[in-house]
Amino acid sequence: MQELSSLQAKNAQEAEALRIKYLSKKGEISQLMNDFRSVPADLKKELGMRINELKNFAQEKINTLKESVGETTAAGSSSIDLTRTPYPIALGSRHPITIVKNEIVDIFSRLGFTLAEGPEVEDDWHVYSSLNFADDHPARDMQDTFFVESHPDIILRSHTSSVQSRVMEKTQPPIRILCPGRVYRNEAVSARAHCFFHQIEGLYVDKNVSFTDLKQVLLLFAQELFGPDTKIRLRPSYFPFTEPSAEMDVSCTICGGKGCSMCKGSGWLEILGCGMVDPAVLEANGIDSSIYTGYAFGMGIERITNLKYQVKDLRMFSENDVRFLDEFVSAK
Ligand code: DAH
16 A cells, blocks of 8 residues: 555656556456455455455556546546537527517617506506596407406406506606506417517607607607618507597518518508597596697507518417527527
8 A cells, every 4th residue: 555655657658557557457456356366265355355445545546646647537537628619508589579679669768768667467447447448448348358357347458558547647747658568358369369469658748749749759760670761651540548549550561662462462561559649538647638748659569570570470479489489599
């Protein structure tokens, strides 16, 4: 043992020579094993233990020597190969809905809009009544709204317009907010409809806010989102909470307006609803409509994501299929 503990090796060859000297088949310790056969039976146990001890000691000593001269042994536990190529790391991606939401939020925040949030489980007042929906308006119907059983007044919000009311009841103008969030509707799930999806609502209330302001902001938004050549068109429409109301189309993002299968030959794609906040809505939420005016708009994020990335089936957004999500790794 003493002889073994004082062993030295300057390099890998010397360490290997020591291994051969002591531990190889014909080495000194293996030789002892051979001699062991001729030892009387009563000494075998004691001697066997000693030889094993010696062998382990030699093995450890030589491993240490090998490591210290830079050679890694097969059993060398502390050996880390820093030159080895790493395993490829699978990069995650943001969800496409988040990517598009962030892009929209970014555009409007440059125009001074700040974020506001409201609850997904809402009451009838904030989703409908405060927004001028008549008691018998069809949107309240079971067809559309999810009700909380035994609490007919508590519902899952069916649009983010509810946040308009949440903010107006607590804040006096100027108000300039953007409210992204999830909404729920009682629809059968298919490629073209889902029981939950995402919207972004915008609201601006101040003195002298006009329809011209709304139109200019929406034009800038459309050109930032879809490119500087994008055109917009406003068509008269109806929403209970805006008067006048409009729906906005953008020139087709695929054919630029010539007509293709995406825009069904019309050259236009509808992307949002908007209008001037109805004075009755301002009043219902504690804002003096003789002093203030405002505009509002609301859009579906899935719809815009479909236009940007040509996602054909709405269900892809909630299935979390990694092959689908991987498509967005290089997006922002
Ligand atoms: N809340 C409407 C919907 O879910 C979208 C909308 C239309 C929002 C017009 C607005 C608006 O703020 O002015 O279909």
